[in-house]
Amino acid sequence: MEDKKTIMRTIPSDIRNKTFEEVELGYSDLEAKKEAERCLNCNNPRCVKGCPVGIMIPKFIEAIRNNDLHKAYEIISESSNLPAVCGRVCPQEKQCEKMCIKGLKGDAIAIGSLERYVADYANENNIILNNDIKENGKKVAIIGSGPGGLSCAYTLRSNGFSVTIYEILHKLGGVLTYGIPEFRLPKRIVQKEVEKLKKIGVNIITDTLVGNTISINELKKEYDYIFIGTGAGLPKFMGIDGEDANEVFSANEILTRVNLMEGYKNDATTPIKCGNICYIIGGGNVAMDAVRTVKRLGMEAHLMYRRDEKSLPTRKMEVIHAKEEGIIFHFLENPTKILKDENNHVIGMETVNMKVLEEETDGKKKIVPEEESKNTIKCDMVVMALGTNPNKSVLNNSGIIIDDRGLIITEDYATNINNVYAGGDAVTGSATVILAMEAGKKAALKILEKEKMSK
Numbered sequence: 001m002e003d004k005k006t007i008m009r010t011i012p013s014d015i016r017n018k019t020f021e022e023v024e025l026g027y028s029d030l031e032a033k034k035e036a037e038r039c040l041n042c043n044n045p046r047c048v049k050g051c052p053v054g055i056m057i058p059k060f061i062e063a064i065r066n067n068d069l070h071k072a073y074e075i076i077s078e079s080s081n082l083p084a085v086c087g088r089v090c091p092q093e094k095q096c097e098k099m100c101i102k103g104l105k106g107d108a109i110a111i112g113s114l115e116r117y118v119a120d121y122a123n124e125n126n127i128i129l130n131n132d133i134k135e136n137g138k139k140v141a142i143i144g145s146g147p148g149g150l151s152c153a154y155t156l157r158s159n160g161f162s163v164t165i166y167e168i169l170h171k172l173g174g175v176l177t178y179g180i181p182e183f184r185l186p187k188r189i190v191q192k193e194v195e196k197l198k199k200i201g202v203n204i205i206t207d208t209l210v211g212n213t214i215s216i217n218e219l220k221k222e223y224d225y226i227f228i229g230t231g232a233g234l235p236k237f238m239g240i241d242g243e244d245a246n247e248v249f250s251a252n253e254i255l256t257r258v259n260l261m262e263g264y265k266n267d268a269t270t271p272i273k274c275g276n277i278c279y280i281i282g283g284g285n286v287a288m289d290a291v292r293t294v295k296r297l298g299m300e301a302h303l304m305y306r307r308d309e310k311s312l313p314t315r316k317m318e319v320i321h322a323k324e325e326g327i328i329f330h331f332l333e334n335p336t337k338i339l340k341d342e343n344n345h346v347i348g349m350e351t352v353n354m355k356v357l358e359e360e361t362d363g364k365k366k367i368v369p370e371e372e373s374k375n376t377i378k379c380d381m382v383v384m385a386l387g388t389n390p391n392k393s394v395l396n397n398s399g400i401i402i403d404d405r406g407l408i409i410t411e412d413y414a415t416n417i418n419n420v421y422a423g424g425d426a427v428t429g430s431a432t433v434i435l436a437m438e439a440g441k442k443a444a445l446k447i448l449e450k451e452k453m454s455k
Contacts, residue, residue: 003102003105003106003107004106004107005035005038005107005108005109005110006027006031006032006034006035006038006110006113008024008025008026008027008031008110008113009024009025009026010023010024010025010321011023011025013321013324013325013326016183016325017292017295017296017325017326018296018298019183019296020181020182020183020258020264020296021182021183022182022183022184022185022186023183023184023321024088026113026116026117026120027113027114027116027117032064032113032114032117033064033065033067035109035110035113035114036061036062036064036065036114037065038102038109039058039061039062039065039102039109040101040102041058041061041062042058042101045057045058046099046100046101047096047097047099047100047109047111048096049099050095050096050097050098050099050100051079051095051096052095052434052435052437052438053079053080053434053437053438053441054079055075055076055078055079055080055096055115056075056078056079057096057111059075060072060073060075060076060114060115060118061109061111061114063075064114064117064118069118069121069122070122070127072118073118073119073121073122073127073129074129076115076118076119077129080115080437081150081151081154081155081193081196081437081441082147082150082151082193082433082437083115083116083118083119083122084116084119084120084122084123084189084192084193085147085176085185085189085190085193085433086112086115086433086434086437087112087113087114087115087116087117087118087119087120088112088116088184088185088189089180089184089185089433090112090432090433090434091315091432091434092111092112093108093315093316093317095434096111096112097109097110097111097112123189123192128196128199128200133157133158133160133200133201134160135160135162136159136160136161136451137162138160138161138162138224138225138451139161139162139163139164139222139223139224139225140153140156140161140162140163140164140223140224140225140226140227140447141164141166141219141222141223141225141226141227142163142164142165142166142226142227142229143166143210143216143219143226143227143228143229143230143394144165144166144167144168144174144228144229144230144231144424144426145165145167145172145173145174145194145204145229146173146174146175146176146229146230146231146424146425146436147174147175147176147424147433147434147436147437147440148229148231148423148424148425148436148437148439148440148443149165149174149227149229149424149440150165150172150173150174150193150194150197150437150440151436151437151438151439151440151441151444152227152229152423152440152441152443152444153165153197153202153440154196154197154200154202155440155441155444155445155448156444156447156448157197157200157201157202158200159444159448161225161447162201162203163201163202163203164202164203164204164205164223165197165202165203165204165205166205166208166210166214166219167204167205167206167207167208168207168208168209168210169206169207169260170206170207171206171260172190172194172204172206173187173190173191173193173194174229174231175231175233175433176190176433177190177259177260178255178256178259178260179252179255179256179259179286179289180255180259180289180433181255181258181259181289181292181293182259183292183296184289184318187259209393209394210230210394211393211394211395211396211398212393212396215396215397215398216228216394216395216396216398216400216417216420217397217398220417220419220420224419225419225420225421225447226419226420226421227421227422227423227440227443227444227447228394228395228400228408228415228420228421228422228423228426229422229423229424229426229436229439229440230390230391230394230424230426231390231424231425231426231436232388232389232390232391232425232426232429232430233252233388233390233391234388234389234390234391235250235251235252235253235384235386235387235388235389236384236386236387236388236389237250237384237386238281238335238384238386240335240336240337240338241337241338242337242338242339242340242346243338243384244344245338245340245344245345245346245382246340246344246345246346247275247345247346247380247381247382248338248346248381248382248383248384249381249382249383249384250383250384250385251280251282251286251287251289251290251383251384251385252286252388254272254290254293254294254383255286255289255290255293257270257272258272258293258297264296264297272297274294274297274298274299274381275299275346275379275380275381276299276300276380277299277300277302277378277379277380277381278291278294278299278300278301278302278379278380278381278382278383279302279303279304279330279335279349279377279379279381279382279383280294280301280302280303280304280383280385281304281334281335281382281383281384281385281386282303282305282384282385282386282387283303283305283306283307283311283312283313283314284313284314284385284387284430285313285314285315285318285432286385286387287303287305287314287385288303288314288315288318288319288322290383290385291303291322291327291383292318292321292322292325292327294381294383295325295326295327299381300328301326301327301328302327302328302329302330302379303322303327303328303329303330304330304333304334304335304351305329305330305331305332305333306332306333306334306354306367307331307332307354307356307364307365307367308331308332308356309329309331311364311365332353332354332355332356332367333351333352333353333354333375334351334352334354334369335349335350335351335382336350336351336352336374337349337350338382339376345380346379346380346381346382347378347379347380348376348377348378348379349376349377349379349382350374350375350376350377351374351375351376351377352369352370352373352374352375353369353370353373353375354367354368354369354370355367355368355369355370387429387430388425388430389405389406389429390405390406390407390408390425390426390429392406395408398417398420399416399417400415400416400417400420400422401415401416405429407426407427407428407429408422408426408427409427410422410423410427412446413427413439413442413443413446414446419450421443421446421447422443423436423439423440423442423443424436424439424440427439
């Protein structure tokens, strides 16, 4: 058995940092077979316990070994309905691959790469499952078409519910469409997954702001159940002097304008007016997506993170790719002021150095500014990637209880309003795609359970 995993081929870094084409090229048939043969097919598969949606990982890998990719896709689809997405963006190294027994004495099985391989095969061959659906006469409204909403919709539709998705934007996918860059998750992949929902009969209503265009109370009159999967899309800022300068953006705005509105094109309706030197503030997946995006827009791209490198919450492979692409990292440093000229244009930042203490807060080492440290940095664009808050307008006059952060309070995904459920970032705050999918699926299962009990 090989101790080293089969590394996925990529576009050369000096080419890809100027293009929005997908970085990773996927496995060939030979590479996938080689990697699948490394799997021990454990009797007690720890990897399954590490998967939020419980994919039977050894079984689908065994099907790859047996050259039965249709079977492999069926096995994955029993638990996950967005495998082409998850195979690309899930933090497998912190979940299923972290639990893999092979990882104790070598590299874990490249589970995510194999999942992507199978899902891409299914998409290329237009494999559609769940064509034989028995209608149950019940109607469900899904608010939000991000990973949580799509997962809930797929699960409920597969079990006979009439499902309608309400989306505020003109395209479905939520963060999958507007938040994750093309070079990491091509939009054709997201649209393929959306098309599968359409083909099994999910109704879609776009350009509709629930809470304004139509209220939750109005939806309750038409639908038997409601699931709220609106995510958390309102950006956070630092509250420091100078944040009102013209060239200070949220990562949400930059990514939305690039991903959804194609702002990187010269003939775009809302082009991004790039500076020369851009600093992204933050260290999560959104920060990494933003800094790699501005690099592709032609800027000198810097990422500033107030903690050390080992504390970066983003995926390890994204850090590797970013370094290969020429991203400049600044660790243990934090802005205190945005500098601007008399015309309100960014000209730089004042920052302080940070130091790590032994004391812990919320499971992390406490960090404090170093005394008398002060740096002045030249730049002409600053992007804040500091997390997000939920948009509470969807809940207008609904009576749904939220906490002091604006997050929906639930018990087993049920809100305080009868037959109204919620899950994902709107409940937990910013998290990963796979955790939103898990929430959407589990909320759907709770609705199924309640429906069975009512009969």
